[in-house]
Amino acid sequence: MHINWRTEVQVPNYANDQLNEAFQRHLSRATDDDLLAAYLHWTEGRIALDCLVTADDLMARIQFEADSLARLSVPVSSRFAEAYRAATDDLRSAIDRALSTTEETERKARETWQKLCNRTPHDLAGRYQQADGIHPDRTAVELLGPLGDQNAEVEQNIQDALLRHRNEMHRLAALEEQMAAFLASDDSFDLEDVHRMTPYEFEHMVATLARRDGLHVVRARGNSRDLGADVIAVTAGDLRVVFQCKHRHKGVGKVVSRDMQTLNGTARPEHQADIVIAVTNGTFTKPAIDFARSHDIQLLDGTELRRWATWGDPLLKVLGLNDSPVTTSATTQDLGPLYVQAG
Structure with a gap:
């Protein structure tokens, strides 16, 4: 390369x-070499500075997203709280990775630029006239290409993460709208209303929910001679389900192991149950839970009851028996994505 002295500058x-x-x-x-070296030196410095400025700008934008995410509150009472948390955690992890990578890129670009600045007062022509063609800062300067690629990759990754988060928020918003419509329907029972029911009304609700899930109800309420079976229903796959209903006033109170022992002694021998369920709007004692687990009795307490009665999750899904043949009502079929995607 030769400097064109005829150029008007x-x-x-x-x-x-x-x-x-x-x-x-x-x-x-x-000399010509001096001017060429100065130009080359300035160009390398310009590239290093561009990489540094890009990294600084990228860090500022990522930090803005981090601050915005920190202000985003997860609706803990929502049916989809876990899905909100998962989406937030995914974006937060992407932001943390992006910040860490960009901070390292910024540091290396700054070091390279500073080395070039320190070289400026020295013999620039000699710097580019090494016998082996390698100047002292070449290793540092050669980092700038990969650092630029790294900036571009980080920017793409963070844009992808933001898009995933936005799409998930839109999906959850649509599900919230569907859920609001379901909660306003007759198929949903608010847990506070359940707590105010009488034992008879509680049994009637369990039978109603079984019908909602597509089960054929054989017995809709218990009596003094029910032998522990308050509600009996049959699934589409001909599985016989026996419910023992234990209502607790205001949702306060526990079902004890004695109740589980009574249910275990009659549900299968007397009622030929394939699935035995004890359901309460309260809780179960630890001995009751241990007995139920050891005798294959399914338990539905207030937490699981909310999923079934209020939110519309199918009974066998709540119990973790998804492989059992059962149909769902038109209402719960319409809300299918709630169960598959939001967990």
Whole structure:
């Protein structure tokens, strides 16, 4: 490469005469190699500075997203709280990774730029005239290409993460709208209303929910001679389900192991149950839970009851018996994505 001296270049004119004289003096002494080296040195510095500025700008934008995410509140009472948390955690992890990578990129670009700045007062022509063609800062300068690629990759990754988060928020908003419609329907029973029911009304609700899920109800309420079976229903796959209903006033109170022992002694021998369920709007004692587990009795307490009665999750899904043949009502079929995607 050769400097074209015929090119008309406007020489800087400074307000300070002394500075003008010094500039003209140094320029008059400059050789072609000096001018070429200065240009090459400036170009490398410009690339390093561009990489540094890009990294700084990228960090600022990522930090803005991090601050925005920190202000985003997860609706803990929502049916889809877990899905909200999962989406938020996914975006937060992507932001953390992006910040960590970009901070490292910024540090390396700054170091390279600083090395070039430190070289400026020295012999630039000699810097580019090494016998082996390698100048002292080449290793650092060669990092700039990969660092630029890294900036671009981080920016793409964070954009992808933001898009995933936005799409998930839109999906959840649509599900919230569907859920609001379901909660306002006769197929949903608010847990506070359940707590105010009488034992008879509680049994009637369990029978109603079984019908909602597509089960054929054989017995809709218990009596003094029910032998522990308050509600009996049959699934589409001819599985016989026996419910023992234990209502607790205001949802306060526990079902004890004695109740489980009574149910275990009659549900299968007397009622030929394939699935035995004890359901309460309260809770179960630990001995009751241990007995139920050891005798294959399914338990539905207030938490699971909310999923079944209020939110519309099918009974066998709530119990973790998805492989059992059972149909769902038109209402719960319409809300299918709630169960598959939101967990």
